[in-house]
Structures are given as C-alpha cells and as structure tokens.
Amino acid sequence: MKRKIWMIITLLGITVLTVFFYRSGYELRLVPNEPDLRPETVQPSPRELTNEFKLSGGSERDNRGFPQRKIVDLSSRYPSLFYLHGDLEAKKIALTFDDGPDSLYTPQILDILKENNIKATFFLVGNRARLFPDVVKRMVQEGHVVGNHTMTHANIVNLNEEQMKQEILQAEDVLQPLIGYRTALFRSPYGSLGPSTVESIDTLNYKIIAWNVDSLDWKSLTAEQVKYNILENVKNGSIVLQHCSGSTEENLTGSVSALRDVITVLRREGYQFVTIPEILNIPYQKK
Numbered sequence: 001m002k003r004k005i006w007m008i009i010t011l012l013g014i015t016v017l018t019v020f021f022y023r024s025g026y027e028l029r030l031v032p033n034e035p036d037l038r039p040e041t042v043q044p045s046p047r048e049l050t051n052e053f054k055l056s057g058g059s060e061r062d063n064r065g066f067p068q069r070k071i072v073d074l075s076s077r078y079p080s081l082f083y084l085h086g087d088l089e090a091k092k093i094a095l096t097f098d099d100g101p102d103s104l105y106t107p108q109i110l111d112i113l114k115e116n117n118i119k120a121t122f123f124l125v126g127n128r129a130r131l132f133p134d135v136v137k138r139m140v141q142e143g144h145v146v147g148n149h150t151m152t153h154a155n156i157v158n159l160n161e162e163q164m165k166q167e168i169l170q171a172e173d174v175l176q177p178l179i180g181y182r183t184a185l186f187r188s189p190y191g192s193l194g195p196s197t198v199e200s201i202d203t204l205n206y207k208i209i210a211w212n213v214d215s216l217d218w219k220s221l222t223a224e225q226v227k228y229n230i231l232e233n234v235k236n237g238s239i240v241l242q243h244c245s246g247s248t249e250e251n252l253t254g255s256v257s258a259l260r261d262v263i264t265v266l267r268r269e270g271y272q273f274v275t276i277p278e279i280l281n282i283p284y285q286k287k
C-alpha cells in the first residue's frame with residue numbers, strides 16, 4: 001500500500017515538473033556560460049521598411065568583413081582624424097547607434113536613454129532622417145549628438161571620390177535643418193574605408209568615428225548575446241557600436257532589450273556614459 005502511494009506521488013511530481021518546464025520555456029543548460037546564438041523569434045517588419053528605407057550598400061550581413069586590422073592601421077596613421085576609442089585611463093564609455101532613424105527601434109532606444117538620463121551619439125542615414133524628421137528632432141531635444149552616416153548607407157569604397165562626397169554632403173544638408181548645426185562627425189557604413197577615402201573625408205572637415213566594441217547586433221542576436229558582446233569587451237574609453245534601425249532582414253529586438261541591462265551593469269561598475277565629442281574631446285559642429 002505504502003509503495004503504491006509513493007509511486008503515485010513520484011508520478012505526480014514528474015508530471016508537475018514536466019508541465020512546468022514545458023510551459024515556462026525553461027531549459028536545462030549544461031554549459032551555463034555559453035552565449036546563446038539563436039535569433040529571437042523573427043518580428044514582422046515595420047510598416048515603413050519599404051524601398052525608400054533600403055540601405056543602398058546592402059545589409060550589414062552582406063557587407064561586413066572589412067578587416068579590423070585595416071581599421072587599426074588607419075587609426076595609427078591618422079590619429080587626429082580617425083578614432084577608435086577615447087582616453088584609455090578615464091572610466092567613460094560612449095554609446096553609439098547607427099542606421100537610424102526609424103519609428104520602431106529608435107524611439108525605444110531613446111526611451112531607455114531618457115529613463116537613465118544618458119546622452120548618446122547617433123549616426124544617421126540622410127534618406128531615413130528625411131522619412132522620420134520628428135525622431136531626429138527628438139534626439140536633439142533630448143541632448144544626444146548626431147553624426148553623418150551618408151545619404152543612402154552606401155559602401156563608400158565602391159564609389160568614386162565625387163560620388164562619395166555627394167553621399168556625405170547630401171546627408172549633411174538633410175540633417176542640418178533638423179539638428180540645427182552642420183555635424184562634424186562621420187561614420188562610414190560597414191566601417192569600410194581606405195587611406196584615400198579618409199583623406200578626402202578630411203577635406204570635408206569631418207572627424208571619422210569608428211568603435212572598439214562591436215555588439216554585432218546586426219546579426220539579429222538575442223539580448224543575452226548582445227550583452228555578452230558588449231560587457232566582455234568594454235573597457236575605459238570604449239566606443240560601443242549598436243544599431244537603432246536596420247535593413248528589413250535585421251531584427252534589433254535583442255539589442256534594444258540588452259541596452260537596459262548593459263547600462264545597469266556598467267553603471268554599477270562605475271562607468272560614466274558620455275557622447276562622442278566628450279569622450280574624444282573634439283568639436284561636433286562645423287564652424
């Protein structure tokens with residue numbers, strides 16, 4: 001009799017646990033520190049991701065792979081023109097967000113920054129700024145700094161010098177009435193650059209801003225993975241790259257939800273969040 005009762009209790013216990021694990025989506029992880037690379041459920045594309053919204057150089061996915069070594073070479077060759085990070089002694093971090101604005105992810109990022117009273121730097125695409133002028137104005141009202149990320153998100157190493165200058169100057173003209181100044185900060189789409197492009201961007205009076213911490217969020221990573229990529233690599237003076245909009249195949253949900261935790265952890269570690277002109281001590285407006 002006793003044995004029967006125990007068997008029933010055990011079976012009930014197993015059933016309850018099975019239902020719990022199944023319903024809660026909890027999974028037993030044998031390797032707890034292994035980052036989770038699976039993309040989160042694919043979200044439907046926002047309404048505005050039409051042709052106008054396209055990145056002319058293609059998605060990050062198709063274009064990345066520009067060698068980091070080349071970027072490091074450029075920064076040592078042009079130290080007062082090309083920047084990867086700020087002062088390595090100061091406990092400061094600059095958060096940067098590329099490819100916006102849009103009306104889906106960018107406002108969520110702005111909300112999180114506002115809640116935490118953090119000023120960041122946004123590298124905007126001209127034709128998107130034209131689609132969402134109010135989002136750009138909101139950035140400036142809330143104290144963020146805006147930089148130039150070309151008119152159509154072109155891969156500028158594939159353009160001739162004249163075309164490249166047009167890409168940059170057109171974006172500057174679109175941004176100027178929205179932000180109230182001519183930005184002096186440039187970030188190259190896909191990070192692709194060479195010595196001759198760096199020199200001709202210099203003639204347009206820009207400083208080129210790269211990064212030394214890549215969240216790789218354009219791979220539609222989970223929040224856990226984005227957090228891991230940032231927190232494992234961040235140090236004093238870091239410039240962190242995230243995106244506040246993407247191409248139609250990029251899902252930035254993970255990146256947005258990682259941001260809150262990244263801020264909490266880094267604040268607890270004593271980091272101060274500043275803009276690009278503050279961390280590099282350079283002007284962000286053309287005279």
Ligand SMILES: [Zn+2]
Nearest residue numbers: 098099189190
């Ligand atoms: Zn970009």
